[in-house]
Amino acid sequence: MNRFRKWGWGGQAEHAAQSSMSSSRPLVQNIWVGIDWFYQQDGGFLEAFRDLCHNAKAVGSTLNASKFDVTLYHEQVANGVTQLCLAVEDNGRGFSFEELLGSLMLKPRSAPAGAEAGQLSFYGEGMKTSLVHMMAPKGSFCFGLTMQGEEWTVVMLSRGSDGNAEVVLLPIPRAFVDNPGDGTTNDLLSHVAEEDCKADYQKVLEKMCRQPASTGGISGLNPNSPYNWPIDFVKVFQAMQQRSVIVDKNGGRQDVYNVLSTLYLPEEGQQLHPSGKLVAPPHAPPTHAGPYRLRMSVLGREVTSENHAWHIAVREGARPRPHRKEPSAILTIRASPKVHAQQLVGREQLDIICTAGNQLGRDRFLYPFCLDGRIALVQLASTQHGTPDRSKLNIEPLDNFAQALMRTLATHSLQGYLDAGGDRYLPPAETVAGPSSPTPQQRHQQQAAARHHTPMASALQHRMTAAATGDSHDSSTGLGSEGAAAALNQLHQHPLQNGGVGTRPSAATANGASKRAGTRRHAAVLQFQGTATAGRTAGRRQQDRADVILTSDKEGPESEFEKHLPEAEIVVTTPFHPAYITKDLLKKAHKLKLVLTAGIGSDHVDLQAAADNNLTVAEVTGSNTTSVAEDNVLRIVLLMRNFLPALEQIKEKKWDVPAVAAHAHDMMGMTVGTVGGGAIGLETMKRLRGWEVKRLYFDRKNNEGLDKEGVTLVKDMGELLGQCDAVTICIPLTPATKGMFDKDTIGKMKKGAYLINNARGAIVDKHAVVEALESGQLAGYSGDVWDQQPPPKDHPWSGNPGNLAMTPHVSGTTLEAQQRYQEGIHDMVNAWFDGKPFDEVNYIVREGEIAPQYQ
Numbered sequence: 001m002n003r004f005r006k007w008g009w010g011g012q013a014e015h016a017a018q019s020s021m022s023s024s025r026p027l028v029q030n031i032w033v034g035i036d037w038f039y040q041q042d043g044g045f046l047e048a049f050r051d052l053c054h055n056a057k058a059v060g061s062t063l064n065a066s067k068f069d070v071t072l073y074h075e076q077v078a079n080g081v082t083q084l085c086l087a088v089e090d091n092g093r094g095f096s097f098e099e100l101l102g103s104l105m106l107k108p109r110s111a112p113a114g115a116e117a118g119q120l121s122f123y124g125e126g127m128k129t130s131l132v133h134m135m136a137p138k139g140s141f142c143f144g145l146t147m148q149g150e151e152w153t154v155v156m157l158s159r160g161s162d163g164n165a166e167v168v169l170l171p172i173p174r175a176f177v178d179n180p181g182d183g184t185t186n187d188l189l190s191h192v193a194e195e196d197c198k199a200d201y202q203k204v205l206e207k208m209c210r211q212p213a214s215t216g217g218i219s220g221l222n223p224n225s226p227y228n229w230p231i232d233f234v235k236v237f238q239a240m241q242q243r244s245v246i247v248d249k250n251g252g253r254q255d256v257y258n259v260l261s262t263l264y265l266p267e268e269g270q271q272l273h274p275s276g277k278l279v280a281p282p283h284a285p286p287t288h289a290g291p292y293r294l295r296m297s298v299l300g301r302e303v304t305s306e307n308h309a310w311h312i313a314v315r316e317g318a319r320p321r322p323h324r325k326e327p328s329a330i331l332t333i334r335a336s337p338k339v340h341a342q343q344l345v346g347r348e349q350l351d352i353i354c355t356a357g358n359q360l361g362r363d364r365f366l367y368p369f370c371l372d373g374r375i376a377l378v379q380l381a382s383t384q385h386g387t388p389d390r391s392k393l394n395i396e397p398l399d400n401f402a403q404a405l406m407r408t409l410a411t412h413s414l415q416g417y418l419d420a421g422g423d424r425y426l427p428p429a430e431t432v433a434g435p436s437s438p439t440p441q442q443r444h445q446q447q448a449a450a451r452h453h454t455p456m457a458s459a460l461q462h463r464m465t466a467a468a469t470g471d472s473h474d475s476s477t478g479l480g481s482e483g484a485a486a487a488l489n490q491l492h493q494h495p496l497q498n499g500g501v502g503t504r505p506s507a508a509t510a511n512g513a514s515k516r517a518g519t520r521r522h523a524a525v526l527q528f529q530g531t532a533t534a535g536r537t538a539g540r541r542q543q544d545r546a547d548v549i550l551t552s553d554k555e556g557p558e559s560e561f562e563k564h565l566p567e568a569e570i571v572v573t574t575p576f577h578p579a580y581i582t583k584d585l586l587k588k589a590h591k592l593k594l595v596l597t598a599g600i601g602s603d604h605v606d607l608q609a610a611a612d613n614n615l616t617v618a619e620v621t622g623s624n625t626t627s628v629a630e631d632n633v634l635r636i637v638l639l640m641r642n643f644l645p646a647l648e649q650i651k652e653k654k655w656d657v658p659a660v661a662a663h664a665h666d667m668m669g670m671t672v673g674t675v676g677g678g679a680i681g682l683e684t685m686k687r688l689r690g691w692e693v694k695r696l697y698f699d700r701k702n703n704e705g706l707d708k709e710g711v712t713l714v715k716d717m718g719e720l721l722g723q724c725d726a727v728t729i730c731i732p733l734t735p736a737t738k739g740m741f742d743k744d745t746i747g748k749m750k751k752g753a754y755l756i757n758n759a760r761g762a763i764v765d766k767h768a769v770v771e772a773l774e775s776g777q778l779a780g781y782s783g784d785v786w787d788q789q790p791p792p793k794d795h796p797w798s799g800n801p802g803n804l805a806m807t808p809h810v811s812g813t814t815l816e817a818q819q820r821y822q823e824g825i826h827d828m829v830n831a832w833f834d835g836k837p838f839d840e841v842n843y844i845v846r847e848g849e850i851a852p853q854y855q
């Protein structure tokens, strides 16, 4: 039998079809053909591609209308590069590889113009590895190897300078596979019998391997091609047994280096130069001495594989999957070079693979494994390189991996997923864990870090670390004392005005202050977290005007606070500290006239009781608006980027990129909404401007500032919740908002969204939050406010279980904020003594009336 097959464009395709029909080779089931072209401009290429698909389909129909279907899809990826894909799917009846190949080798009406490079890859059950690299520019050729069952075939595709193409399949003799000698083409030829068209083999192999570039030949080689090397089949076989192989000879493109480096398996960090020498690639990754690690979580079990590393980013690409009732998310995947995809997907137990990225050339290795529906891949292209405008992408933007995964699982009844991550720059575990004494590089890094070490960074780090480790009860943070210190400074620099009048308080009291001139009063109860000493110093600055008691003592009958309360005319608290000013407490406060909140949010005061008792309640409006707004953005980003678990890893001397990357998202393209479009809502949205997110707000009334800012008002809260990937709560705690985010409301949120609450803990139902996190309705919850502060040890949020990221009440307590509300309090205390009114916006309760935002 003449096993040499040769097809070309046009008429030869028919012959190809006929010969393949009579082929003794097993039929290929479930083949997936991916043709990926990368090109930089639209030109007429797309048209040509459509033609090709059309023709392929037509021939597919001619061969056997029900054998396979061809679908064209294309997607634009980063950097203006478009990927064109041709999906060929059989309907279960199978067809031969040659049959398919022959049918595809049709002459397009117009030759692809502007094609930079391209490849045609075949995958299918029964073909352990197969690959053809093709679609070289005119006048060049490329070839590949396919392995179907035990049979190996060299496939050569060549394109003449006229644009015509030819396909040659050369089955490789078994004897050669078993005993390849030096693996040269001569060795191969020595196993080819005369009756197997030895001359043809020779001719083709010479074309592929030996033919001087200037020689014409069956397809007309690119006369300028510098590539001319012998094939080392030993290496080829080795390569193919270990990984997918691409052999490319496409007219001088640089990516041929990568292709060959894969084929020839050079040492790590080396590539094959056309000269045949192994050289370091232009962008050689840093090499690491130790093995790479790949950790996979398969259906809850952990699988570890050495020497492979994956780089993960995820996105679901929406593509047509004709005639597939059962599976699958369509997918592409990205793996680092040198990753053996099959090793992963060959594992029987895998159901879904989630990985991806922009390196389109890598993904196809996994296609065959997707075909039976066991495995779904989810792709997030454009994650790595950043596509400026996603709306221009011709792919459904789906940025939320968790959502994609959930949806995939839900849609396809898939049972679990493999989560492969890491990257090839990943140092080995030992390096990550760190030697006992630092390397010079580590020392350098430490020094650099030290140079950038600021108290603020330290405080932030401390807090984040505390959050990451679940230590949310850390009330002795450096920030507290720093904050107090700043406040003290403030007091030193701006001592109370009207110095020396402490024993002679002003007579007039527009606010109803007492006129007990000449007496010293208990004027203030100030509290700074964990800073009793600092607080006392601060208090001394006020002593010439009033008796000042400073205490961090929490409420309770025996507390300092309650001991002095009956004598106090003014009480200054930060929200919840040192006490909730309850109705019962107010009954004991016989002399109390003024309750000041050093900050924003006076819901810890029973406002109705205060109004009934004709007390004045005021806060330093605006004092920490910015601080909370910044913190809102911080929390949104921390949650989206899955930052805290990453931080925790390093703290625990771990290195597990996939565990983090599998749940990390870009902000860009997300929809972020605020429930509450007041001061903090506005500032939060302003700060999100540069993040390229869609911004929405819900409020009882519209806010001109937000409207001007281009934030869209959504009048129905449920509607807003359904649209947002992240929602930040920026409303006060009032009878109307208490428990507002219950199971029902959270259920209206987009599945897998993030909820940020720096407003007040009691606005959400704490149990509903935990439930939503467990069910995946919420992907994460973060905030610094609790329904009870400090929370009891058995609070369901205590210890930050799951993807909770709670901190103590700190978002509005930056040094700058403390300074602002210190100033505000001083001004108000002074105004009170001077009988002057406060800024209008500061009043929360006045003359028996509660401010509208608290109603």
Ligand SMILES: NC(=O)C1=CN([C@@H]2O[C@H](COP(=O)(O)OP(=O)(O)OC[C@H]3O[C@@H](n4cnc5c(N)ncnc54)[C@H](O)[C@@H]3O)[C@@H](O)[C@H]2O)C=CC1
Pocket (backbone or CB within 6 Å): 599, 600, 601, 602, 622, 624, 625, 628, 675, 676, 677, 678, 679, 680, 681, 698, 699, 700, 701, 730, 731, 732, 733, 734, 736, 737, 758, 759, 760, 784, 785, 809, 810, 811, 812, 813, 853
């Ligand atoms: N975690 C922290 O350290 C801090 C928390 N906060 C909290 O943030 C809250 C908001 O602060 P700001 O933005 O300065 O207040 P704000 O008064 O400027 O804005 C509140 C907005 O909520 C809206 N609102 C009130 N009830 C509503 C309802 N039932 N439905 C819809 N919208 C409603 C109001 O119309 C208003 O636009 C404060 O009340 C406080 O509880 C404030 C500062 C610090």
